[in-house]
Amino acid sequence: MIPTQPLNVLPRPALAGEFVPVDYFRKMERAEVCRGDRPLEVDLGCGDGSFLMEMAREFPERDFLGVERLLGRVRKVCKKATRRRLENARVLRLDSRYVVEWLLPEASVSRLHLLCPDPWPKLRHNRRRIVQQAFLEAVRSALVPGGEFLFMTDHEEYFHWAVAKVRDFGKFELLDWTEDSFFYPKTDFQIQWEAEGKSMFRLRCCNPLNEA
Numbered sequence: 001m002i003p004t005q006p007l008n009v010l011p012r013p014a015l016a017g018e019f020v021p022v023d024y025f026r027k028m029e030r031a032e033v034c035r036g037d038r039p040l041e042v043d044l045g046c047g048d049g050s051f052l053m054e055m056a057r058e059f060p061e062r063d064f065l066g067v068e069r070l071l072g073r074v075r076k077v078c079k080k081a082t083r084r085r086l087e088n089a090r091v092l093r094l095d096s097r098y099v100v101e102w103l104l105p106e107a108s109v110s111r112l113h114l115l116c117p118d119p120w121p122k123l124r125h126n127r128r129r130i131v132q133q134a135f136l137e138a139v140r141s142a143l144v145p146g147g148e149f150l151f152m153t154d155h156e157e158y159f160h161w162a163v164a165k166v167r168d169f170g171k172f173e174l175l176d177w178t179e180d181s182f183f184y185p186k187t188d189f190q191i192q193w194e195a196e197g198k199s200m201f202r203l204r205c206c207n208p209l210n211e212a
């Protein structure tokens with residue numbers, strides 16, 4: 001007989017600093033993930049969490065949610081956040097697309113970061129890229145008015161693909177983003193790739209403020 005358990009229970013103890021949704025099978029209530037009026041930023045595929053930690057340290061008045069599918073990486077990021085007493089950084093172990101399309105409440109996220117995602121370079125694998133129309137629609141819905149989507153890659157072809165997808169989508173405004181535009185710590189992969197002489201390509205866009 002299959003044992004039954006409530007939907008909200010993890011098959012392991014939750015880690016300190018881990019974010020566990022009340023229910024994995026419905027959109028979260030705003031109050032589940034947002035603390036009052038504090039802006040929420042989401043880092044999809046947060047990896048070793050170095051970007052997340054730097055941001056949480058620099059902006060104690062904001063909250064940060066890392067999303068990462070690999071449990072080992074989630075453990076490391078939780079440990080870092082706990083050791084550094086960064087109560088404004090939490091990590092959710094789940095698939096990024098699922099989180100954006102099915103869990104994040106409407107108008108809850110002020111900035112959504114997608115940094116150095118897998119480029120799926122082979123043509124037949126392009127459909128596995130996270131930047132697709134349904135994903136962009138879900139990003140738009142999760143962002144607050146004026147909220148931003150920031151995408152960075154070393155893969156030029158994926159960058160142009162993402163720009164074309166955003167243009168086709170048509171509901172975002174493209175914004176300037178040069179390396180020194182604002183405080184933006186380098187990610188772990190960015191550091192590795194730049195050390196190999198690679199360049200980074202940046203795409204920044206926002207949900208218009210005056211949307212009907």
Ligand SMILES: C[S@@+](CC[C@H](N)C(=O)[O-])C[C@H]1O[C@@H](n2cnc3c(N)ncnc32)[C@H](O)[C@@H]1O
Pocket residue numbers: 044045046047048067068069070073094095096097115116117118187188189190
């Ligand atoms: C190339 S690394 C980049 C990590 C970090 N953003 C950085 O720039 O250093 C991609 C990360 O995204 C995670 N990842 C890939 N696909 C994912 C998905 N669908 N959902 C959640 N995490 C994912 C990987 O496990 C990995 O940690």
